[in-house]
Amino acid sequence: MRQKSPVMRKCISCRTTFDRNNLLKITKDHKLGIMLNQGMGRSAYICKSKKCYTDSKLKKKLQKALKSIIYHDFFDIFEREIANYK
Numbered sequence: 001m002r003q004k005s006p007v008m009r010k011c012i013s014c015r016t017t018f019d020r021n022n023l024l025k026i027t028k029d030h031k032l033g034i035m036l037n038q039g040m041g042r043s044a045y046i047c048k049s050k051k052c053y054t055d056s057k058l059k060k061k062l063q064k065a066l067k068s069i070i071y072h073d074f075f076d077i078f079e080r081e082i083a084n085y086k
Contacts, residue, residue, distance in 0.1 A: 006021075007020040008020065009023055009045045011046055011047040011052055012046060012065050013051075013055045013058060013061060014047060014052050020045070022047065023048070024036065024037060024053075024081070025037050025043055025044075026062065026066070027040070027042070027043045028066040029041045034070065036081050042065075044061075059075070
């Protein structure tokens with residue numbers, strides 16, 4: 001029987017490839033808006049390194065990846081979620 005290979009995704013900040021379980025998923029749902037680590041729809045992934053989630057260009061990269069405008073209050077929630085993963 002063939003073994004499943006891990007699902008690999010690329011961090012939008014550092015552009016390195018990781019297993020999907022080691023990344024934070026940010027999803028844009030057309031009804032519910034932007035969600036963290038849940039939902040289906042257009043998604044972007046960020047690795048859990050401090051260099052990536054404190055990137056000064058992260059807002060622009062997320063807007064481009066999700067094809068949506070990201071408001072400042074999202075980053076307040078995002079920073080609280082990052083603190084939970086440490």
